[in-house]
Amino acid sequence: MIRKSAWILVFAAALLFVGTGCDTLVTLDKPNVTYAAINDGAALRLTWGAVTDAKEYEIKTDDSTYTATSSPFDVTTPTKTIEVRAVNGNDKSDPATIDCKAFVTPSVEVYGISDPDPLHASGFGFTADGTGVAYSVTNDPASLDFYIDDGNFTPFGFVNPGDHVPPFNAKLNTAMDAGTTNFDAFDMADSTGYISQLAGAVSGVYALWLSTSAAWTVNDHFAKAKVVAYDAGTTKATLKFAYQKIGGLRWLMN
Amino acid sequence: MSHERKEEDVRRLIAAAAILAVVFVLGCQDIKKVTELQGQVDKQTQQITAMEGQVAQLTAERDSLAKLVADFQAKQPVKGGKKGGTKSPTAKGGLKPPTKK
Numbered sequence: 001m002i003r004k005s006a007w008i009l010v011f012a013a014a015l016l017f018v019g020t021g022c023d024t025l026v027t028l029d030k031p032n033v034t035y036a037a038i039n040d041g042a043a044l045r046l047t048w049g050a051v052t053d054a055k056e057y058e059i060k061t062d063d064s065t066y067t068a069t070s071s072p073f074d075v076t077t078p079t080k081t082i083e084v085r086a087v088n089g090n091d092k093s094d095p096a097t098i099d100c101k102a103f104v105t106p107s108v109e110v111y112g113i114s115d116p117d118p119l120h121a122s123g124f125g126f127t128a129d130g131t132g133v134a135y136s137v138t139n140d141p142a143s144l145d146f147y148i149d150d151g152n153f154t155p156f157g158f159v160n161p162g163d164h165v166p167p168f169n170a171k172l173n174t175a176m177d178a179g180t181t182n183f184d185a186f187d188m189a190d191s192t193g194y195i196s197q198l199a200g201a202v203s204g205v206y207a208l209w210l211s212t213s214a215a216w217t218v219n220d221h222f223a224k225a226k227v228v229a230y231d232a233g234t235t236k237a238t239l240k241f242a243y244q245k246i247g248g249l250r251w252l253m254n
Numbered sequence: 255m256s257h258e259r260k261e262e263d264v265r266r267l268i269a270a271a272a273i274l275a276v277v278f279v280l281g282c283q284d285i286k287k288v289t290e291l292q293g294q295v296d297k298q299t300q301q302i303t304a305m306e307g308q309v310a311q312l313t314a315e316r317d318s319l320a321k322l323v324a325d326f327q328a329k330q331p332v333k334g335g336k337k338g339g340t341k342s343p344t345a346k347g348g349l350k351p352p353t354k355k
Contacts, residue, residue, distance in 0.1 A: 152349055165348035174355045197352040209355065 026053050028086040028093035035082075035098055037248035040191045040216045043076040044100065044249060046084060051093065054086035060095070062253075078187045078251035102242035102254040103130030107228065110134050112150025112235030123147035123161065123168070124239065126210070126223060132241035137161070141168035145210050146175070150235045153199045158206065158225075160196035171212055172196065175225075178205040183226040183240060189250040191216070200237070202230050207252070218248035 031048040038045045046059065048071045059066040061079035067087075075082055083095035111120035121134035125145040135143045144161040147168070152159075158175045161168035174194035178186045181203045189207035198206065204227050211220040223243040230237045242254040 149349075159349065160353070163350045163352065165350060167350075172353060174353065192355065194355040195352050196354075197349060211355075214353075214355070 026088050026091045028052075028054055028088055028091055030094040031057065031084050031086050031096045033084045033096040033098065035246070037218055037246060037250075038074065039076075041189075041220070041222065041248045041250035042191065043074045044082070044098075044246070044251075045072050045074050046082065046098070047072040048084065048096070051086035053088050054093070055088045058085045058087050058092065059083070060085070078253050080253050100244075100246060100249070100251055100253070102224070102244045102252045104254045105130075105132035105241040105243070108132045108134050108239045108241065110148050110237050110239065112148050112156055112237070113137065114150050115235050120236075124241075126221070126241070126243050128245075130223075130243035130245045132223075132225075132239070132243065137164075137168055144168050145171065145173050146208070148200075148235070148237055149197070152197075155201075155230055155232050156235070156237060157197055157199045158208075159198075163196050171210070172214060173211060174198075174209045176207050176209075178207050178224065180205050181226075183224065183242070184254065186224055187251065187253045189222045189224065189252055191250065200227050200230075202227050216248065220248050221245075222248075222250045222252060224252045 029051050031051055031054075033046050033048045035044050035046050037043070048057070050070070051057075055069075057068045057071075057073070059068060059073050059075065060083040061075060061077065062081060063079070064077070066073065073084075078100075080099075080101045082098040082100060084098075085095050086093040108124055110124050111117070111122055113122040115122065121136045123135045123137045123140070123144040123146065124132055125135050125140075125143045126132055133143070137144060137147050141161065146158045147161055147164070148156050149159040150156040160171060160173045162171045162173070174196045175198040176190060176194045177198065178189075180186055183205050186205050186207075189209065194207070194209050200206065206225045206227075208223040208225055209220060210223065211217070213220075221244060223241055226240040228238040228240050242252055244250070244252055
């Protein structure tokens with residue numbers, strides 16, 4: 001009798017071990033994810049190598065969670081952050097995280113090109129980390145992405161430096177009116193409808209397509225600008241920017 | 255004889271007095287006119303003084319602006335840096351036809 005009870009106990013313990021203990025033995029590596037903009041910048045394609053023991057992969061955006069059995073995977077809705085995990089049953093790897101936020105520069109002051117003060121920059125551009133910077137059209141022509149033209153536009157316009165005669169540089173940057181005054185809500189730049197010389201207005205929000213070619217490439221960058229203030233007397237424009245660091249991607253969430 | 259001579263003297267005296275009165279009246283009118291003209295001269299002198307002040311002020315402003323322009327022109331070649339620099343020689347600037355995408 002005692003011997004029978006012992007066997008039952010051993011069998012129950014074995015069942016408990018198989019039912020709970022085996023799962024914890026799987027260790028999953030973090031996926032090595034690379035990414036690139038596709039579809040003229042509308043989507044981001046994620047690519048990764050297979051992770052040992054992974055049965056599927058979880059892709060998490062700001063407001064959705066997707067499952068994929070293999071690479072690649074395309075995220076088609078703007079999001080600030082993407083996390084990719086390898087999954088096996090209840091086990092998940094650490095996430096590979098992709099920062100898709102547009103980098104915000106709260107305030108940049110530039111002056112119309114008719115302003116004679118040598119300390120007043122008339123152009124602006126973006127550094128590699130996405131910071132908006134005021135640049136002199138004379139001393140930093142190569143860094144210019146746009147300049148403020150208060151002579152050919154009323155009250156002013158955003159003009160591609162390559163359009164100036166003589167050109168300040170060889171860029172083919174263009175802009176378009178976002179049709180809103182809500183900077184934060186404008187989360188994706190359009191793919192068409194841009195022009196290299198665009199009149200600006202106070203409170204206006206504008207999409208900026210920074211490029212050196214006529215057609216879209218992954219080397220392009222997109223940004224948005226808001227005219228916070230403009231003083232017609234001094235020609236000073238106060239601008240706010242958000243810059244997408246991922247090449248070619250038109251997402252502008254900040 | 256003595257009586258007639260006295261009457262003759264009185265007549266001459268009256269005639270002289272009359273002539274003096276006429277001269278006096280005419281003289282007073284000239285003095286009045288001179289006073290008026292002097293007033294006009296004074297007024298115009300004041301206007302000239304005021305205008306001379308304005309000329310001096312405008313001249314000072316012109317000189318100040320000329321100095322400012324000279325300073326800017328002198329600074330042009332040496333200013334630099336992110337926020338430095340001068341504007342294009344053609345402030346308004348010519349533009350090529352805009353490009354659409």
